[in-house]
Amino acid sequence: MAELNIIEKVIALEAVDLLKNLSAEQLSRIASIAKEIRYPPGKVIIGPDTTIDALLVILEGAVSIARDNIELHVAHQNEVLGAWALFDPEPMSVTAKTIEDTRVLSISRDDFYDLLSDNTEITASIFAMLVKRFRQLVER
């Protein structure tokens, strides 16, 4: 399958909850720093107690998320891995392992921060979305 172009990347990013308040053009700026990565089945893409430095959007495939060998969730197309990793460098306590051929869009933390420093509207929108999520967690 051919590598995604910027229009296809934007369409994929539209499905990401964290980015859903952004305009198409703002998403295109994020798409321009997003890199496509392919993983074979059985590949550990996030290990326990290791730091990750990117947000991953699943384009195709499936990823098992487990803690202490207990599967918590199987993530599929349009789901995001490591959303908090963009803002929190602490290690994650879960393992994410592909269970079939998987393609993801990877947005590195450093590139993302560079982008935010020049785009205050994107920063404000993402903060608003994070606060909304945090409020939902607190109210649960």
Next chain:
Amino acid sequence: MLFQSYNEDDLSVRTNVLKALNHLRDKAPKLNFGRESVHQYINREARYYYEMAYVLSPFRDNHETPAARLLFATVEDRLRRTLERLFRLLGLKYPPKEMHAAYLALNGKKSDEYAAAIEFLDNVLERDLKRWLLPLLDEGARVTQTGRDLFGLEEKDQRAALKELMRSGDAWLTACAVATAAELGLRDLRTDIEPLSRKSGADVGMVARAALATLG
């Protein structure tokens, strides 16, 4: 120097220059930017608004496919941002707080406040500015009529609108237009897309090559 930077084609640069000029005017209300220059910039932004309204028009009832939806959303966003720049420019000539209040009223949902803002602008703006700006605050037919009368613009079908966007030099709009042409199967636009597949930046080039492959 800062004021002259408004001649820049890049819209984000223009917006940031304007924000800086608005801050300057807040600090020094008597600062005079010169009538002719402000009018010239307003004329340029008004023309851009009408051009965008013309390319949006053929997609109003027909933007369900993914790229067409992105194109439509982007042009609508451009219209909103151009209106913001126009009011920021008006804030360099007229009392900024009053212009900001009028802008907010025009973007609000209260019809009485909207009508009051139009009446205010009708009373305050110079004749030329009224001629350029008041029609674009009107939805629909009057925008296209005024675009034709003021700037000689012609109504476009989807094909002509996409062609114009491909020649705009605006990378994101070009990419959206090329992808939309491919979605709509507009094979006769291949001659417009072909040079973009070779000469544009990486993102547009990639979209153009994918479009050419789709169009066969």
